Amino acid sequence: MATESSYYVPEQSRLPIFATIGLFMIAFGAANWINGGSAYIFFAGSLAMAAVLWFWFSAVIRENMAGLNSDQLKRSYVWGMGWFIFSEVMFFAAFFGALYYIRTFALPWLGGEGDRGTSNMLWEGFENNWPLMVTPDAAAHGDAAKIVGPKDIIDPWHLPLLNTIILLASSFTVHVAHVYLKKNKRKAFNIWLTATVALGFTFLYFQAVEYYEAYVHLGLTLESGIYGTTFFMLTGFHGAHVTLGTIMLLIMLLRSVIAQHFKPDDHFGFEAASWYWHFVDVVWVALFIFVYVLGG
Amino acid sequence: MAHGPQPGLSRWLYTTNHKDIGTMYLWFSFAMFLLGGCMALVIRAELFEPGLQIVQPEFFNQMTTMHGLIMVFGAVMPAFVGLANWMIPMMIGAPDMALPRMNNWSFWILPFAFAMLVSTLFMDGGAPNFGWTFYAPLSTEYAPPSVTFFIFAIHIMGASSIMGAINIIATILNMRAPGMTLMKMPLFVWTWLITAYLLIAVMPVLAGVVTMMLMDIHFGTSFFSAAGGGDPVLFQHVFWFFGHPEVYIMILPAFGIVSAIIPTFARKPLFGYSSMVYATASIAFLSFIVWAHHMFTVGMPIAGELFFMYATMLIAVPTGVKVFNWVTTMFRGSMTFETPMLFAVAFVILFTIGGFSGLMLSIAPADFQYHDTYFVVAHFHYVLVPGAIFSITAAVYYWLPKWTGNMYNETMGKVHFWLSFIGLNVTFFPMHFVGLAGMPRRIPDYALQFADFNQIASVGAFLFGASQLVFLFNVIRTIQGGKKATDEVWENPEGLEWTVASPAPYHTFSTPPAVR
Numbered sequence: 001m002a003t004e005s006s007y008y009v010p011e012q013s014r015l016p017i018f019a020t021i022g023l024f025m026i027a028f029g030a031a032n033w034i035n036g037g038s039a040y041i042f043f044a045g046s047l048a049m050a051a052v053l054w055f056w057f058s059a060v061i062r063e064n065m066a067g068l069n070s071d072q073l074k075r076s077y078v079w080g081m082g083w084f085i086f087s088e089v090m091f092f093a094a095f096f097g098a099l100y101y102i103r104t105f106a107l108p109w110l111g112g113e114g115d116r117g118t119s120n121m122l123w124e125g126f127e128n129n130w131p132l133m134v135t136p137d138a139a140a141h142g143d144a145a146k147i148v149g150p151k152d153i154i155d156p157w158h159l160p161l162l163n164t165i166i167l168l169a170s171s172f173t174v175h176v177a178h179v180y181l182k183k184n185k186r187k188a189f190n191i192w193l194t195a196t197v198a199l200g201f202t203f204l205y206f207q208a209v210e211y212y213e214a215y216v217h218l219g220l221t222l223e224s225g226i227y228g229t230t231f232f233m234l235t236g237f238h239g240a241h242v243t244l245g246t247i248m249l250l251i252m253l254l255r256s257v258i259a260q261h262f263k264p265d266d267h268f269g270f271e272a273a274s275w276y277w278h279f280v281d282v283v284w285v286a287l288f289i290f291v292y293v294l295g296g
Numbered sequence: 297m298a299h300g301p302q303p304g305l306s307r308w309l310y311t312t313n314h315k316d317i318g319t320m321y322l323w324f325s326f327a328m329f330l331l332g333g334c335m336a337l338v339i340r341a342e343l344f345e346p347g348l349q350i351v352q353p354e355f356f357n358q359m360t361t362m363h364g365l366i367m368v369f370g371a372v373m374p375a376f377v378g379l380a381n382w383m384i385p386m387m388i389g390a391p392d393m394a395l396p397r398m399n400n401w402s403f404w405i406l407p408f409a410f411a412m413l414v415s416t417l418f419m420d421g422g423a424p425n426f427g428w429t430f431y432a433p434l435s436t437e438y439a440p441p442s443v444t445f446f447i448f449a450i451h452i453m454g455a456s457s458i459m460g461a462i463n464i465i466a467t468i469l470n471m472r473a474p475g476m477t478l479m480k481m482p483l484f485v486w487t488w489l490i491t492a493y494l495l496i497a498v499m500p501v502l503a504g505v506v507t508m509m510l511m512d513i514h515f516g517t518s519f520f521s522a523a524g525g526g527d528p529v530l531f532q533h534v535f536w537f538f539g540h541p542e543v544y545i546m547i548l549p550a551f552g553i554v555s556a557i558i559p560t561f562a563r564k565p566l567f568g569y570s571s572m573v574y575a576t577a578s579i580a581f582l583s584f585i586v587w588a589h590h591m592f593t594v595g596m597p598i599a600g601e602l603f604f605m606y607a608t609m610l611i612a613v614p615t616g617v618k619v620f621n622w623v624t625t626m627f628r629g630s631m632t633f634e635t636p637m638l639f640a641v642a643f644v645i646l647f648t649i650g651g652f653s654g655l656m657l658s659i660a661p662a663d664f665q666y667h668d669t670y671f672v673v674a675h676f677h678y679v680l681v682p683g684a685i686f687s688i689t690a691a692v693y694y695w696l697p698k699w700t701g702n703m704y705n706e707t708m709g710k711v712h713f714w715l716s717f718i719g720l721n722v723t724f725f726p727m728h729f730v731g732l733a734g735m736p737r738r739i740p741d742y743a744l745q746f747a748d749f750n751q752i753a754s755v756g757a758f759l760f761g762a763s764q765l766v767f768l769f770n771v772i773r774t775i776q777g778g779k780k781a782t783d784e785v786w787e788n789p790e791g792l793e794w795t796v797a798s799p800a801p802y803h804t805f806s807t808p809p810a811v812r
Contacts (some may be wrong), residue, residue: 006473007390009392009396010312011312012302012307012312013310013312013400016397017310017400020405020408021408023408023452023455028412031444031445034510056380075466075470076467079394079466079790083466087458087497094503094537096506097533098508100526101530101533102530106529115598119700121520124546135525136524136525145523146523165539187628197367221516222511222516223516225518226524226525229517234519282638
């Protein structure tokens with residue numbers, strides 16, 4: 001059916017319409033849940049989506065093992081993953097941009113600087129500082145304020161530094177795993193990939209410890225003004241991406257251990273997951289510098 | 297691969313065929329065009345006279361918001377994606393889109409997303425009422441509860457657009473027939489390649505800004521709240537960083553369509569092909585550094601006002617190159633004026649008018665007078681209606697014989713063109729005058745002195761709306777039958793799509809054609 005010169009166009013497929021229904025239930029269910037309704041639709045949609053993804057990826061793997069995928073088709077997957085990661089970069093860019101707009105423009109103006117400094121009259125006594133420990137609300141209204149700043153912030157040179165080392169190490173281990181896969185050393189590949197997944201879980205554990213510390217001991221929450229907002233939104237979305245990346249790598253590990261998938265010259269599933277992992281790593285380095293170190 | 301279409305509904309639900317998916321995109325887009333158009337007619341009916349006659353201000357606000365959202369995300373963008381699906385594989389000699397199943401997923405998300413968006417009209421507190429630009433804090437602190445559904449609808453529409461764009465890039469970069477080098481690609485393919493990059497770059501930013509809204513509304517964050525150290529103006533910056541490239545997403549493929557049609561009916565090759573490519577790329581680049589010209593009156597430092605003013609004016613240069621090339625292509629051509637050409641020529645003239653009013657708006661000090669008046673409404677309707685909508689209409693007439701194998705009714709097509717042309721100018725030209733005189737946009741009532749021009753505009757709007765039914769009727773008649781089209785359809789048109797049979801077989805270019 002497929003030779004090097006012909007491109008495999010799949011037959012009709014039920015996957016897309018079921019994926020649509022799953023995605024719709026997730027979106028509608030999330031809105032319904034957040035607005036005070038029940039959470040069932042959201043969770044049912046998540047299950048449906050997980051099932052569709054399972055069948056979808058199975059189909060793609062099956063087609064590849066049946067030899068239907070020409071080199072040209074494989075390049076389509078490579079382009080697809082590459083530009084998907086670029087779209088994720090732009091998503092994070094929006095939040096980094098927000099952080100720097102606030103720090104460079106909004107807060108100095110609120111603090112009375114420059115042409116726009118008159119806005120300080122609305123928040124008398126507010127001074128611009130970063131990290132923002134006293135919000136404009138707290139500065140102007142004292143005890144009556146609704147949005148108050150955190151008591152303290154996370155010290156970059158303890159858990160965050162450790163997490164930086166962990167993630168950088170995991171980028172290294174996943175690369176070593178890739179090298180062994182290309183040399184067809186299955187056992188070494190499995191060991192180094194296991195190490196990567198373990199490092200991923202360790203990172204997530206420390207991140208959870210850090211969040212617990214922030215919420216319980218430091219009064220640093222989503223609701224403690226713009227510092228808490230940017231801190232948790234940036235690190236939170238990153239953490240969600242680490243979770244996803246860890247799951248992806250775990251699935252690759254299971255595929256290798258249980259089903260003996262991947263060949264030295266044909267393993268784009270793993271490679272795509274490892275690209276995603278490197279991307280998550282780069283975002284963390286940016287977070288460590290711009291949120292933790294330069295924000296502390 | 298050798299199969300034809302499946303019978304019945306499952307053909308459309310489960311399809312992986314780019315032509316089927318293109319057809320579904322186009323019909324969906326037309327349905328949304330009619331729905332959004334009906335909302336525009338509610339607006340124009342209310343504005344026929346000063347005072348409140350037909351709807352309450354609250355519902356009027358919902359109509360302006362939903363009209364904008366539906367036309368941008370439901371009518372214009374899906375129509376271009378539908379044309380891309382139909383034409384790009386045939387133009388570059390590919391058997392289908394690069395990722396056919398994902399292609400179907402991208403489409404089917406849209407009807408579900410819009411069902412969710414439109415359903416907000418029936419929710420407690422009504423539909424979103426804060427304008428299609430949904431500025432905070434109107435869209436956060438003061439929003440109706442349905443805003444949560446609006447946010448998630450935007451999220452899944454964005455997912456659909458990103459997947460569609462990835463698919464188009466993979467198709468163009470990976471699936472061109474041997475010999476189809478980049479600088480041999482038809483301009484429609486080029487403009488879509490660049491548009492797809494814009495989509496991938498800015499749809500995630502839109503997702504980011506609605507996520508910030510969601511967090512501010514429901515989870516106590518302070519992105520847009522000065523009390524916590526945030527800033528409502530931040531919303532506008534993030535939104536317009538998406539929003540300005542978005543307006544080019546809605547016009548670059550139109551440039552590609554017009555660049556295909558004008559050479560065919562002028563019987564001359566396109567003048568300045570490579571300059572067209574570079575101009576498109578320049579416009580795309582500039583679109584990322586002009587966003588704050590939407591915000592001149594919000595309170596920016598003078599350096600910001602000046603930078604965004606001059607950067608915006610620069611866009612006139614590559615756009616001028618394009619208009620010059622289209623006019624030069626027509627110069628001394630053996631021109632005939634079939635319906636697609638009429639729409640294309642009207643595009644060149646009326647889009648230029650919209651471009652000039654854009655140049656007026658780009659002058660920061662003058663913008664303080666124009667801002668948020670009907671002059672702005674006139675401007676962006678001149679670039680979107682005779683720009684985006686006319687180009688889509690022209691494309692449908694131009695390629696319909698290839699899609700269906702039948703010629704459309706030329707007389708009915710010309711009637712459609714002239715009614716649309718007169719209708720849109722009667723609707724939108726007077727808006728320049730009432731805008732310059734100070735009539736604000738998005739208000740259901742107005743001062744008495746604006747009544748004459750508003751009545752003229754309302755009459756034009758109903759004429760324009762009714763004339764689209766002629767279009768619908770003509771398309772349905774063409775699908776059912778009519779004079780058989782030849783494979784070439786027009787006289788010596790350029791492009792691989794004219795080398796296949798009319799109607800185009802279900803699968804084309806299963807083996808790549810030779811391109812010289």
